[in-house]
Amino acid sequence: MTDTIILAVETSCDETAVAVVKNGTEVLAEVVASQISTHQKFGGVVPEVASRKHLELINISIEEALEQANLTFSEITHFAVTYGPGLVGALLVGVATAKAMAFAAQKPLIGVHHIEGHVYANFLTHNDIEFPVVCLIVSGGHTTLVEITDYGKYQFLGQTRDDAAGEAFDKVARALGLGYPGGPKIEECAREGSNTAIKLPRSWLEDGSYDFSFSGLKSAVLNYLNKQEMKKEAININDVAASFQEAVIEVLSEKTLRAAKEAQVKTILLAGGVAANKALREDLSDRCSKLGIRLVYPPIKYCTDNAAMIGCAAHYKALRGEFAELNLNAVPNLKFGVS
Amino acid sequence: MIILSIDSATPVAGVAIVDNNKILAENFLNTGNTHSEKLLPLIKQTLEGVKLELKSIDGIAVSIGPGSFTGLRIGLATAKALSQVAGIKLVAIPTLDALAQNLAGIAQLICPILNARKGEVYTALYQSNSVELIRQSEYTALSPSALCDELRDLGKPVTFLGDGVFEYKEIIASLLGSQAHWASLHQLLPRAASLAVLGLKELEQGKGENIFTLKPFYLRKSEAEIKWEAGRCQR
């Protein structure tokens, strides 16, 4: 197979991202136009506002990416795009743009699952990962545990039944008045607090289940804050943040390790925006080293939403000949690993 | 000069190819809001139908709004990307102008009304002269009864068209009586050929949009912005 030079577009949430990736590992260009400042005044991502912003940013981001890579459209071998899951209006901008580019340039189109993209952030930056692996994908939109036996071959293990881990971070951050996005702010406060100061529940669900649930934990934090307020007692934000973060991490780490042991894999991958959380990385890393399991995670910039990971996932789809048609649609609740 | 026109502002998906005074092809799909799946295949099919490649097109005209927010974005994202990759000029035509163009030449006032939800229509008023349509009012969103109040004061016959007719014909007829007229079924909804006619004029005048700054003409702010601004005023 000759080289792949893939122009990838990712617009599933609040980042307008474009990258050019060569052969799945070489990032020739990457542009991420963040909308965080636009959404900050609303206290979270507003779908209609995000969709409008994507359309304003997408073409200039593509132009910048080509300039960075010093390439023209004719040198691009494939066009790739995230087609789900995500905000439908936001996804549609990327999908319509990528389809039209592929058609105009007469090159194949590749549709990529957003979570699969997060998984491939690991392959983008590590070329020595040996299958099988267990991968924990945690972000504002997803908390998913899968076993991966080969490129594109997934064994779905579990996912959240209510809030995603990152969503719980955002909601607790809002309740603490820390603002949006909540993840990094909780992490910062947690560093100054005690993670045993406040007793919070851990939701393990049924025996053997690899599903997650964070809404009970979130409610417990909100109840605690209400109670303290009623009693007119002071709230130590750092302690709340640390105790909450610890409760999330303990469940994530435990279940991931159990899955790895049961599947007898020697490698665990961490992916998604919450994989940028240092406390989670450290906790998993400690537990893994005790068991002789290798822990792999991407650098922080490839944990959050980006297009390079989409370009990497698309490379392996190109190798397998998995192309999309020009009627490709955005699928907001696209399933992953469930066949 | 050959133009490709693209319209997905309403539940209709339309694509036409016009070569100066000749409509080479026109495709019209009124099958609901599945533009994401249908628009690009329709463009491909229209080009193939006349054995033209994208690179032989001199300009693209896109229906810029007002209309369905999502529909407008699919149309504009598609048009911008085609323009960017193939290096083709892009012109943006107001959706109501293109719709009114369906009736260009008639003596009466022309009033396109597009379903804008929330009990309102997107509308503007047009009058034909011997060469072109002249818009008589601002683009606006208002209730059919408020529109009828304004039109009644003019005291002239008005012909309505657009998908708002399906929803509001009875109300308008009851308020305006014999002052109200209706476009025939084949002229009632947006036609890509009408869009192309207006687009060609723009191209001939040397006009073209900057695709890096071009946005849909939404007319309305998003709900979140409206609420946020309302909240700010109260404080």
Ligand SMILES: [Zn+2]
């Ligand atoms: Zn993500």
